[in-house]
């Protein structure tokens with residue numbers, strides 16, 4: 001079993017300095033835009049380690065299954081935007097994963113969320129991590145924005161370019177009932193913000209959608225929405241996970257869950273005691289077709 005865990009100094013910071021609390025609440029944690037500080041501390045103690053672990057799992061897949069890090073030179077300043085960053089589990093996991101691949105690089109990040117308290121926590125942890133590991137993490141911009149429509153997503157994307165990584169983790173499922181096709185719109189809008197050889201990483205939960213949205217699984221919704229756009233012949237496509245071989249050449253449009261659910265292991269601190277947990281999640285790594293066609297894969301999955 002491969003566990004991707006927060007380093008103990010980071011775990012101590014979130015649980016003991018910041019007061020994060022392990023308190024799982026699958027229904028209560030479904031929507032986080034209006035979280036109070038106390039709710040954000042519960043998110044931090046319960047789901048931050050999970051998001052951290054999941055995105056590291058994805059970067060690890062890119063590194064071990066594809067030639068990406070061998071054929072693409074990595075910049076000395078890595079620019080990342082995280083949309084719906086929340087308390088920062090995804091962007092901090094991403095920075096730590098990239099730091100271990102390229103220890104000399106510094107980071108310039110844009111963090112976007114509609115919850116000011118979550119942005120404050122995220123900024124604080126980014127600054128703490130920067131000091132602790134001794135690398136520059138420059139917060140290029142912090143956007144307090146409610147992004148729950150196609151126009152809002154496109155407007156946000158229009159203001160930026162040249163990111164090495166565009167990431168979003170567990171935000172798009174929160175806007176599923178507010179806008180049609182958020183995964184597809186996000187991919188189309190933010191694809192324009194990628195630098196040459198940049199990657200977009202979308203991570204989300206693997207459970208069923210909100211009953212208001214219909215009786216479906218989020219991995220299937222993500223697959224279907226991205227598959228529809230990429231099948232229409234645009235210039236980007238899914239690089240990972242790889243197609244099942246039965247769907248179109250560039251992505252699986254409507255595969256079963258077996259192709260879209262992944263597990264990651266991590267630990268939390270519960271009543272002062274470390275506990276190992278498992279998460280089920282779904283992801284897509286999206287790239288320009290020119291880049292994707294240059295990548296070789298060491299194995300199918």
Ligand SMILES: C[S@@+](CC[C@H](N)C(=O)[O-])C[C@H]1O[C@@H](n2cnc3c(N)ncnc32)[C@H](O)[C@@H]1O
Pocket residue numbers: 032033034047048051083084085086087088089090112113114115118145146147148168169170171174175
């Ligand atoms: C489940 S949390 C994920 C946080 C972080 N990305 C992670 O993976 O741990 C979802 C985040 O999306 C944000 N969010 C939800 N709806 C939003 C909206 N309409 N505009 C901007 N952010 C939103 C919430 O405030 C919350 O911080």
